Amino acid sequence: MTLTSERAEYRVCPVTQFKVDLQSEALIKVNAVAAVVALTIGGIAAILIALTRWEAVGLLPPEWFYRLLTVHGTNMLIFWIVFFEMAGLYFGATILLDARLPKPAVGWLAFGLMVVGALFVEITALTGNSTVMFTAYEPLGSNEASPLFYLGLILFAVGALVAVGLFFATVVMARVEKTYEGSLPLVTYGLVVAAIIATYTLLSGAVALVPPFLRTIGIIEHVDPAFYRNFFWSFGHPAQQINLAAMVAIWYAMGVMTVGGSPVSEKLSRFAFILYVLFINLGSAHHLLVDPGLSFGFKTFNTSYGMYLAVLGSMIHAFSIPAMLEVAQRRRGFTNGLFEWLRKLPWREPGFAALAVSMFVFGWIGGVTGVTMGTEQIDMVAHNTLRVPGHFHAAVVGGTTLAFMGFTYYVIPLVFRKRVKFLKLATWQPYLFGLGISLVAVGMITAGIQGVPRRTADIDVVREVPGTVHLSLAVVGIGALIAFTALCMYLAVVLASVFTGPRVEATSLALVQPMEPVPAAAEGSHVAPKGTFVIVLVFLAFFAAFYLANWWMLGRTWFVS
Amino acid sequence: MYPPAEVWWRPIDRLERSWVIIAFVWALVLTAMMPLWFVVGKQNVPVTTYRTTPERFRETVEAFAAEHQVGERAGIPVVAPPPGGDAYVYAQRFSFYPILQLEKGEEYRIHVSSLDVQHGFSIQPVNLNFQIVPTYEYVITLTPTESGEFQVVCNEYCGLGHHVMTGTILVNE
Numbered sequence: 001m002t003l004t005s006e007r008a009e010y011r012v013c014p015v016t017q018f019k020v021d022l023q024s025e026a027l028i029k030v031n032a033v034a035a036v037v038a039l040t041i042g043g044i045a046a047i048l049i050a051l052t053r054w055e056a057v058g059l060l061p062p063e064w065f066y067r068l069l070t071v072h073g074t075n076m077l078i079f080w081i082v083f084f085e086m087a088g089l090y091f092g093a094t095i096l097l098d099a100r101l102p103k104p105a106v107g108w109l110a111f112g113l114m115v116v117g118a119l120f121v122e123i124t125a126l127t128g129n130s131t132v133m134f135t136a137y138e139p140l141g142s143n144e145a146s147p148l149f150y151l152g153l154i155l156f157a158v159g160a161l162v163a164v165g166l167f168f169a170t171v172v173m174a175r176v177e178k179t180y181e182g183s184l185p186l187v188t189y190g191l192v193v194a195a196i197i198a199t200y201t202l203l204s205g206a207v208a209l210v211p212p213f214l215r216t217i218g219i220i221e222h223v224d225p226a227f228y229r230n231f232f233w234s235f236g237h238p239a240q241q242i243n244l245a246a247m248v249a250i251w252y253a254m255g256v257m258t259v260g261g262s263p264v265s266e267k268l269s270r271f272a273f274i275l276y277v278l279f280i281n282l283g284s285a286h287h288l289l290v291d292p293g294l295s296f297g298f299k300t301f302n303t304s305y306g307m308y309l310a311v312l313g314s315m316i317h318a319f320s321i322p323a324m325l326e327v328a329q330r331r332r333g334f335t336n337g338l339f340e341w342l343r344k345l346p347w348r349e350p351g352f353a354a355l356a357v358s359m360f361v362f363g364w365i366g367g368v369t370g371v372t373m374g375t376e377q378i379d380m381v382a383h384n385t386l387r388v389p390g391h392f393h394a395a396v397v398g399g400t401t402l403a404f405m406g407f408t409y410y411v412i413p414l415v416f417r418k419r420v421k422f423l424k425l426a427t428w429q430p431y432l433f434g435l436g437i438s439l440v441a442v443g444m445i446t447a448g449i450q451g452v453p454r455r456t457a458d459i460d461v462v463r464e465v466p467g468t469v470h471l472s473l474a475v476v477g478i479g480a481l482i483a484f485t486a487l488c489m490y491l492a493v494v495l496a497s498v499f500t501g502p503r504v505e506a507t508s509l510a511l512v513q514p515m516e517p518v519p520a521a522a523e524g525s526h527v528a529p530k531g532t533f534v535i536v537l538v539f540l541a542f543f544a545a546f547y548l549a550n551w552w553m554l555g556r557t558w559f560v561s
Numbered sequence: 562m563y564p565p566a567e568v569w570w571r572p573i574d575r576l577e578r579s580w581v582i583i584a585f586v587w588a589l590v591l592t593a594m595m596p597l598w599f600v601v602g603k604q605n606v607p608v609t610t611y612r613t614t615p616e617r618f619r620e621t622v623e624a625f626a627a628e629h630q631v632g633e634r635a636g637i638p639v640v641a642p643p644p645g646g647d648a649y650v651y652a653q654r655f656s657f658y659p660i661l662q663l664e665k666g667e668e669y670r671i672h673v674s675s676l677d678v679q680h681g682f683s684i685q686p687v688n689l690n691f692q693i694v695p696t697y698e699y700v701i702t703l704t705p706t707e708s709g710e711f712q713v714v715c716n717e718y719c720g721l722g723h724h725v726m727t728g729t730i731l732v733n734e
Contacts (some may be wrong), residue, residue: 139677319580451686
C-alpha cells in the first residue's frame with residue numbers, strides 16, 4: 001500500500017543491498033557538507049582560542065578571544081552536530097528501512113531555514129555583533145547581541161524541527177508501506193529516540209530565545225534572567241543528549257559494519273534507549289545547581305536524572321556494545337583467555353578505531369567527570385571552572401564528534417560513491433584526535449580543579465596562579481594542536497575523496513581491514529562476554545574512585561549552606 | 562543496522578544481568594549521597610533567595626558599607642560585618658563592592674546580587690563557586706576555615722572586560 005501517488009527514484013546499494021531514495025541521498029549529502037563546513041569554521045576558532053588560553057602563547061587580544069569563543073561554541077555545539085544529525089536521520093529513516101522520503105521539498109525547506117539561520121549567526125558573531133557566548137545569558141544580549149543573532153538561532157531550530165517532523169513521517173510511512181519486516185532496526189530505533197529528544201529540546205530553545213529576540217526588537221522590555229537560564233538549558237544540555245542518542249546509535253552501526261555480529265540483547269539495548277527518552281532531559285538542571293532561587297529537592301531530583309536512570313542507560317550501552325563485539329569475535333574462534341578477542345579486533349579499520357576511541361574518551365573521561373560534577377554539592381567546586389568544558393570536550397568532541405567523523409569514512413563510499421583516499425591518514429586520525437582531545441580535556445579538568453574559570457581571556461591579570469595551573473593550560477594548548485592536526489587529516493581525507501576522482505561503486509563495507517564473516521554455524525550459540533564484564537568492572541572502580549575523591553575534596557573546604 | 566531476526570524478546574545473558582544489577586545499585590548510591598551529605602555534610606548549596614532590584618540592592622550595600630567600614634583599599638571600602646551577621650556585596654561590570662573582612666571560624670550571611678548582567682562569585686584559591694543573577698539576592702551562609710587574603714573572581718562571561726573583574730575577601734585569625 002502506498003499513502004500518496006508520489007513516486008520516488010531509487011538505486012540499490014551493491015554492498016548492503018539497501019534501496020536508496022535518491023532525494024534522500026541528496027539531502028544526506030547537503031546536510032553532511034554543511035556539517036563539515038561548520039566543523040571547519042569551529043575548528044579554526046578552536047585552535048586560536050586554545051592558543052590564547054595557553055598563557056605562554058597568549059595569541060589573541062581579549063576582544064577576539066571572546067568573539068571567536070562565541071563562534072566556536074555555536075558552530076560546534078549546534079551547527080556541526082545538528083546538520084550531521086539531520087543527515088543521520090535521513091539515513092536511518094530511508095536507507096536502513098528501504099523506504100522512500102515523502103515530500104522531499106519539506107526536507108529542502110528545512111535545510112534552507114537551517115542554512116539561513118546559521119548564516120545570520122555566523123555573520124553577527126564574526127563581526128562582533130553578538131559576543132555573548134553560545135549561552136547569551138540574559139540580560140547580556142540587551143546591549144551586546146543583534147536581533148539577527150536570536151532570529152538566526154530560532155530559524156535554525158525551526159528548520160531542524162521541520163526535518164525531525166519529516167523523519168517521523170518517513171518512519172511511519174515505511175511502516176504503513178511495509179518496507180521492512182518486524183521491529184525497527186536498533187540503529188533507527190536509537191535515531192527515533194534522538195528525534196524525540198530533539199523535538200522537546202528544540203521547542204524549549206524556541207521558548208528560551210523568542211523573548212530575548214522580541215526584546216531586541218523592542219516589543220517587550222524585560223526577560224527574567226532565571227527563567228531564561230531554565231529554558232535555555234532545557235535546550236542547551238538536551239541538545240547534546242540528542243547527540244548522545246545519535247552517537248550510541250552510530251556506535252552500534254559502526255560495530256556491526258566493522259566487526260559484525262548483532263546486539264547481544266535487543267531487549268536491553270532498547271530499554272536503555274527508553275531510559276534516555278524518559279529521564280535525560282532532567283539533566284539540564286546541572287547548569288543551575290548553584291543558582292539562586294531553586295530548592296534542594298528540585299536540584300537533586302533533576303540533576304540525578306530521577307535516580308540516575310539515564311546514567312544507567314549509558315552504562316547498559318557501555319556493556320552491550322563491547323559485548324556485541326566480543327560475542328562476534330568469540331564465535332569466529334578467538335576464544336583464548338579473557339582478551340584474545342580484543343587483540344584481534346580490526347584496530348587498523350578507521351570506523352572501528354573511531355568507535356573504540358570514542359567510547360573510551362566519552363565514558364572514562366566525559367561520563368565520569370560529568371556525573372561527578374553534576375552532583376548537587378560537588379558542583380560548588382566545579383561550576384564555571386574549566387572542569388565544565390573539560391567534561392564536555394571529552395563527551396561531545398572525543399565522543400560524538402569522533403564517532404561522527406568515523407562514520408563519514410563509510411558515508412563517502414556508500415552515499416557519495418567515491419573511493420576513500422589517504423587510507424593511512426584515515427586509520428591514524430581517530431587515535432591522534434582522541435589523544436589530542438584527551439589532553440585538552442584532562443588539562444582543562446586539572447586546571448578547573450585548581451579554580452581556573454572558563455570563558456576567560458587571561459587569568460594572570462587578576463591573580464598570581466601556581467605553576468601547576470600554567471602546566472595544565474599548556475597541556476590544553478598542546479592537546480589542541482594535536483587535535484587540530486587530526487582535524488586537518490580528517491578534512492584532507494573527506495575533501496580529497498569527495499571532490500576528486502571518479503564515481504565508483506563500493507565493493508565492501510570495510511576500508512582497510514575486512515573481517516571474516518561470523519560462521520553461520522556459530523550464530524545463536526551461547527557465548528559469555530567475560531572480557532567485557534571485566535572491562536566494565538574496572539571502569540566502575542575508576543568511576544567510584546573519582547566520584548568519592550571529589551566528596552573528599554569538597555569536605556575539606558569552607559563551611560557553606 | 563538490520564531489523565532483528567525472528568523474536569528478539571529473549572532472556573538476558575547472566576553476565577549482562579549481573580552488570581545491570583551492579584550498575585543499578587551504583588545509581589542508587591549516587592542518588593543517596595546527595596541527601597546524605599545534605600544531612601551530615603558541612604558544605605551544602607545555599608538556598609535562601611530574595612527578589613530585589615538593582616537600585617534597591619545598591620542602596621542596601623552602600624548603607625551596609627557605610628555602617629561597618631573599617632578601612633579603604635584603592636578607593637573601595639574594607640567592611641567588617643559583625644560575626645554571625647549579614648554582609649552585602651554587589652557585582653557590576655567589572656568589579657565587586659565592597660571588600661569584606663571576616664573572622665576565621667565565624668559564620669556570615671553574605672548576600673550577593675548583580676547591578677547589571679549575570680556574574681560569577683568564585684572564591685579563590687578556596688574554589689567555591691556561585692552564580693549571581695540580577696534581580697535575585699542570593700544568601701550564601703559562609704564560615705571561613707582558614708585565614709588570609711582571598712580573591713573573588715568573576716567566572717561568568719559578563720563583557721569584554723570580564724577577565725579583569727575581581728574582588729577581595731580578607732579573613733583574620
